[in-house]
Amino acid sequence: xxxxxxxxxxxxxxxxxxxxxxxxxxxxxxxxxxxxxxxxxxxxxxxxxxxxxxxxxxxxxxxxxxxxxxxxxxxxxxxxxxxxxxxxxxxxxxxxxxxxxxxxx
Numbered sequence: 001x002x003x004x005x006x007x008x009x010x011x012x013x014x015x016x017x018x019x020x021x022x023x024x025x026x027x028x029x030x031x032x033x034x035x036x037x038x039x040x041x042x043x044x045x046x047x048x049x050x051x052x053x054x055x056x057x058x059x060x061x062x063x064x065x066x067x068x069x070x071x072x073x074x075x076x077x078x079x080x081x082x083x084x085x086x087x088x089x090x091x092x093x094x095x096x097x098x099x100x101x102x103x104x105x
Contacts, residue, residue: 006034008043015073017098018062062091070094 005028010021014037021027029037037043062070070090074081079097081090 003030005029006031006045008034008037008045010037010043012042014042015062015076018094020060062094 007026007028010023010025010027013020013022015021016027016029016033016037027043034043034045038045062073065073067087067090070087071081074090074094074097077094077097079093081093085093
């Protein structure tokens with residue numbers, strides 16, 4: 001059975017599954033992710049919310065992020081990263097944590 005997807009409106013810059021979304025962008029997520037983003041105050045499922053137009057609509061894949069940004073992103077997800085980890089290792093740690101979370105669903 002296919003998982004129900006929900007479209008949420010991003011209220012502040014955040015990473016979802018390794019991709020950065022900025023204020024005003026919409027993203028499709030599963031119901032659990034939608035509830036989590038809404039509870040954290042970084043997204044809404046209400047269509048009538050007014051947000052300022054952001055002229056820079058660039059999204060960044062984790063592979064394109066700098067090591068320091070990856071460490072901060074991992075920390076924001078509650079993922080511990082060893083201080084000696086390389087950029088490639090950090091990316092693998094983040095991807096593995098994301099896969100583990102999806103497996104738990």
